[in-house]
Amino acid sequence: MNTWEFYTTILIPALNKGLALSIEIIIPSAILGLMLGILTGAGRAVGPKWLRKLLEIYVSIFRGTPLVVQLTMWYYGFPTITRFLEPILKPRGWPSFTWDIFMMQPFTAAVFGFTLCSAAYHSEYIRGALLSVRRGQFLAAESLGFTKLQTFLFITAPIALRRAVPGCGNEIIYLIKYSSLALLISIRELTGQSNHIASLYFRHMECYLLTAIYYLAMVTVATVLLNRLERLISLPGMGRAS
Amino acid sequence: MTNALSTPSPEIQKEEKALVPLLSVQGIYKSLGGKLILDDISFDLEKGQLKVLIGPSGSGKSTLLQCIHFLNPPDCGDVILDGKSAREMSRKNICSFRQEIGMIFQDFNLFDHLSAKDNVAIAPRKVKGLTKAQAYERALLELNRVGLSDKADHYPAQLSGGQKQRVSIARALAMDPKIMLLDEPTSALDPELIGEVLNVIADLAKGGMTMLMVTHQIGFARHLTNEIIFMEDGRVVEQGSPELLLDEYVNSRTALFCSRLTELTGR
Numbered sequence A: 001m002n003t004w005e006f007y008t009t010i011l012i013p014a015l016n017k018g019l020a021l022s023i024e025i026i027i028p029s030a031i032l033g034l035m036l037g038i039l040t041g042a043g044r045a046v047g048p049k050w051l052r053k054l055l056e057i058y059v060s061i062f063r064g065t066p067l068v069v070q071l072t073m074w075y076y077g078f079p080t081i082t083r084f085l086e087p088i089l090k091p092r093g094w095p096s097f098t099w100d101i102f103m104m105q106p107f108t109a110a111v112f113g114f115t116l117c118s119a120a121y122h123s124e125y126i127r128g129a130l131l132s133v134r135r136g137q138f139l140a141a142e143s144l145g146f147t148k149l150q151t152f153l154f155i156t157a158p159i160a161l162r163r164a165v166p167g168c169g170n171e172i173i174y175l176i177k178y179s180s181l182a183l184l185i186s187i188r189e190l191t192g193q194s195n196h197i198a199s200l201y202f203r204h205m206e207c208y209l210l211t212a213i214y215y216l217a218m219v220t221v222a223t224v225l226l227n228r229l230e231r232l233i234s235l236p237g238m239g240r241a242s
Numbered sequence B: 001m002t003n004a005l006s007t008p009s010p011e012i013q014k015e016e017k018a019l020v021p022l023l024s025v026q027g028i029y030k031s032l033g034g035k036l037i038l039d040d041i042s043f044d045l046e047k048g049q050l051k052v053l054i055g056p057s058g059s060g061k062s063t064l065l066q067c068i069h070f071l072n073p074p075d076c077g078d079v080i081l082d083g084k085s086a087r088e089m090s091r092k093n094i095c096s097f098r099q100e101i102g103m104i105f106q107d108f109n110l111f112d113h114l115s116a117k118d119n120v121a122i123a124p125r126k127v128k129g130l131t132k133a134q135a136y137e138r139a140l141l142e143l144n145r146v147g148l149s150d151k152a153d154h155y156p157a158q159l160s161g162g163q164k165q166r167v168s169i170a171r172a173l174a175m176d177p178k179i180m181l182l183d184e185p186t187s188a189l190d191p192e193l194i195g196e197v198l199n200v201i202a203d204l205a206k207g208g209m210t211m212l213m214v215t216h217q218i219g220f221a222r223h224l225t226n227e228i229i230f231m232e233d234g235r236v237v238e239q240g241s242p243e244l245l246l247d248e249y250v251n252s253r254t255a256l257f258c259s260r261l262t263e264l265t266g267r
C-alpha cells in the first residue's frame, strides 16, 4: 500500500470517525458543563453560606484531582461500589442490587466526567465575574425598588455574564483538548483512533501530526464562534472595543 | 409634582394638613465596623422643601442617606414617609418604600449594560410592571426633561459625567418618587459640567420636588433652600436658615466650614 492510499483509505476515514465521536462528546459536555458551572458559580457568589461551603468542596475536589483519575473513577471505580455496600445491606435483609446500576456506558461516563470537571472551572469565572460587579450598581437597583432577586436577574447577571465569556470560552477550548482523555475509558475518539492506526501500521509521525491538525481545526472553529459571540454581546464600554 | 395638576382635590386636602411632614427621620443610630457613625439624627422634611446637608468628609452624610432609604437599615430609630413607618415594613413593602424615594449617587451608578433609555425604563418595567412601550415613552419624557432626548440610545460609557448624572436623575424621576435624596451629585464632575446638573436640580426644586441634598456647592444651595443641616461626627451640630447660619452668626460652625471650603475651592 502506498502512502497516498494509506491516507485516503485508512487514516483519514479513521480520524473522521474519531472526530465525529469527539464532537459528540464535546458538545454535550460543553453545554452541560457551562450550565452547571453557571449555577455553581452563582451559588458560590451569592448563595447561602451552607450552599457556598458545599460548592466550595465540590470545586476543590474537581479542580484538585487529575481528570484522568476522575474519569477512571467514574468508569472503572464507581461500579465496584456495590462490593462495599453488599456487606452493609445484606445482613439487614435489604435488597441487594446488581452492580450495573452504577455502571455507565463509556460515553455517559465521559460526558459525566467532563461536565463535572469543566463546571468546576466555569464556576470560578462566573463567581469572579459576579463579584466584580460594582456595589454601586446594586445600591442603585435596590434604591429603585428592585428586590434582591430582580437585582440579580436584571443587573448583576447580565453584566457578569459578559465579563465571564472570555474565561468560559477558554475553558471550552481546554475541554476540546482534554476530551482526548476519553480514550482511557475505552472510547475510540480522535486520539484513540490515531493511537490505534499508528500502532497498527507503525506510522506514528503522520498519524499524530494529522491528529494535531484536526484538534487545531476544532479549536479554531470554536475560537471563531466564541469571538463572534463576544462581539455579539459586547456593548460600548463593556467587552471588546467594536 | 405631576399629580398636583391632574388630581386637584386630594392635593387640597393635603394642603390643609401641611403640618404633618412628608418625611420624618426619628432618632437614627448606626454603627459600622464597631464605630458609631450616626448618633441620634432626627429632622423633618415638609412637602416641597429642599434641605441641604453639609459637613466634613467622614461625618456620616452618605451613611445617613442610605439609612433613610433603608438600603443600609439603621440600628435604631425610624423613618416615616407620608405616614408610613419603614421600621414596621415587611421585606416586600420595603421595596415599595424605596420606590417612593429617589436616590442620586455621587458616582452616578448607572447600569453599565443598558442604554440611557433602558437605564430609565428598566425600573418602571420590572418594578412597576409597565409595558415596554409605556416604559419607553416615560423614559423619553424624563430624558427630555433633563435635556438628553438625543442621547437616549447612548450607553453610559459614551456619556460625559454631567450627562450620566442627568440620566440618573431621569431614572429616579421615572419612578415618581415622593422625595429625592441627592448625595453630592456634582462632586465627581469636572467644573464645567457642574452647571448642567445644578440647573436640572434647580428646576426640580422650583417644580416643588421635596429634596434632601448633600452638597458642598453652598453658593448654589443657599438660593434654593431655607434650611441647612450641618453634621459633624455623626451628629447634627447646627440647623437653620442659610441667612442665620452663614450671615448672622458669622462664627457658627457652618459658616467656618463653608469659609474653609471657599478658601480651598475658590467657589
Ligand SMILES: Nc1ncnc2c1ncn2[C@@H]1O[C@H](COP(=O)(O)OP(=O)(O)OP(=O)(O)O)[C@@H](O)[C@H]1O
Pocket (backbone or CB within 6 Å): B032, B033, B035, B037, B055, B056, B057, B058, B059, B060, B061, B062, B063, B064
Ligand atoms: N462599611 C463600613 N465599615 C466601617 N466604617 C464605615 C463603613 N462605611 C463607612 N464607614 C465610615 O463611616 C464614616 C462616615 O462615612 P460616610 O461615607 O457616611 O461619610 P460622608 O460624610 O459621606 O463623607 P464624604 O463627604 O467623604 O462622602 C467614615 O468615617 C467611614 O470611614
Ligand SMILES: [Mg+2]
Pocket (backbone or CB within 6 Å): B061, B062, B063, B183
Ligand atoms: Mg459621602
